[in-house]
Amino acid sequence: MRTDLKGTGVSTVEDPPTNAVVQRLSMLDRFLPVWIGAAMVLGLLLGRFVPGLNSALDSLHVTSGVSLPIFIGLLVMMYPVLAKVRYDRLDTVTSDKRLLVSSLVLNWLLGPALMFALAWTFLPDLPEYRTGLIIVGLARCIAMVIIWNDLACGDREAAAVLVALNSVFQVLAFAGLGWFYLQVLPGWLGLQTAGLDISPWQIAQSVLIFLGIPLVAGYLSRRIGERTKGRDWYESRFLPRIGPVALYGLLFTIVVLFALQGDAITSQPLDVARIALPLLAYFAIMWAGSFAVGKGIGLSYERSATLSFTAAGNNFELAIAVAIATFGVTSGQALAGVVGPLIEVPVLVALVYVSLAARRWFAVQK
Template sequence: MTTTATAGDASPAIVARLSRLDRFLPLWIGLAMAGGLLLGRLVPGLDTALEAVQIGGISLPIAIGLLIMMYPVLAKVRYDRLDTVTGDRRLLLSSLLLNWILGPALMFTLAWVFLADHAEYRTGLIIVGLARCIAMVIIWNDLACGDREAAAVLVALNSMFQVLAFGLLGWFYLSVLPGWLNLSDARLEVSGRDIAVNVLIFLGIPLLAGYLTRRVGERTKGRTWYESRFLPTIGPVALYGLLFTIVILFALQGDAITSQPWDVALIAVPLLVYFALMWAGSFTLGRAIGLDYPRTTTLAFTAAGNNFELAIAVAIGTFGVTSGQALAGVVGPLIEVPVLVALVYVSLALRRRLLSNTTSARAATTSGDRP
């Protein structure tokens, strides 16, 4: 994204600035789901063929799709700008608190409130809550006039921290905490090592590839070429990988979806509540601690967004491609994309209001200073 919205951009022009693929992403995801269901019915024995070769416990076609959709996003991060955020302790500490303490705890709570009788979906949502933002949040932040560099740095920090923390948090929320709270049939014997291995494969590999691509690309061609020519070329590949993965997932999830069509809606409800609460709470916190609008917006979107690619990968690798946990992960992007687009409009409306209040206050001060 190379353009920046102005205060009056809370209009259809916001969506118009997205590429056709981005603009209609919810539609493409819906079509990918439908196509996957048809594929599963038309091709008998598809599950056996897909699982013939595996990487990290995941069938090779799905593994390739997951790696492809992670790489372009991580190639966009400016890894040499970490100091622009690490110097702002308010933003950094707030982001770490929201992403790694409040976010997972909120999703754990909502999963138990809404899905207490659906153990697999509940676990899938908890995994989504543990997978912090690293993907399309940069697009939503840019459209909402957030701080672009701060967003990129927070994404990079989340990516690095996730490799170290995801396995430990998964073990805590899926095995330890339910036991402490005496939640019936909630304690799951999930190996923190198995989850960590999946994180290292499906986050560590594309993270390293993205870092090396940027480093080599900028050294040989320069940053201008890399960001104006190379990144726009590989950008759509991430969405193609996502759509390909969804087609395969829904081909294997067909029986569960068609036999229980309301389950998708059941999973969607706590996701909607989660995105709304995380964004609103984060925006309020940003203003309360004195951040300006761009960094407040960045804080809100990076806290509300989730890395559904990683959640899908971990759910498949840990519980299986046809599991309820994997289905909960797949529903994630279908809900997140339209909700965060709507929150872009909300952000710009708040920005207009904040600018209007600032202008009025300055005018009043100037008027009061006149003799």
């Protein structure tokens, strides 16, 4: 089973023990949870105590609803990982019907339904937060999951395909699913309804900007780099140099996201705790269930890890953009969107280590 050690460009035939992988990671990779925690604290403090910072960050946009600082952070974060993808091997992923069908079912049938159920179970008396969580559940992963998948030694090519698939479905299905879960289904169940009024073009615009630009840049980098310098130079010299940039982009993005609602998060701790409970349940159930599905249908460790992280992760950038554009930057829906990464980031970082430790269950599939 091949493992590409982050930042080194080294591939091995056998999977080393988890502690061996951790020991060979760079200082930045090895203490990633510490740096992420520090970035969260810094963002919260900046948002809470720097006058006018929230408004200044929110006023900078690439286009309507798309924050310029978040766009920069996402581009820096996603480009190096997408530049690592072996695009000439994508056909080996698209031919794996078990992986594709499982991903579609988990992401677009079970994921939104689970978040809907958890939101109504934990927040029956808080409609704004409940609506925000349902929007998070509808925004399937297209961004940071690439980082978690890479840290867990998942299948990069499979991650690229599943992220692209989620992006297409997001454009086509988000508005319709929002209408169904926020208006139709609660009405059928006799529950209080809440509306979501956003055009499919707004969703498509966010997806194209947040994913399309770094995807094209990554593809062109590999194509041009291999053509001019060769694959050996590209993978042994170029990729190790740009690898750490992805994590710098991740940390910057986290600081900006938490600065945007630092005051709301720190001034409403009980509300944040109530929002956190269904999120914790969601990430745990989706990740563990998806990992078990991958193992159960005979996927390799790499593709099981990719399946689980792409199913458990959410595109909170899009969810926050939708919540702000629809309900306003100070709304409860926007706060619920921001609490999403507050819980998702540390939980999925922890699940990276759980995933690495679980590789031994796949030893017979080498």
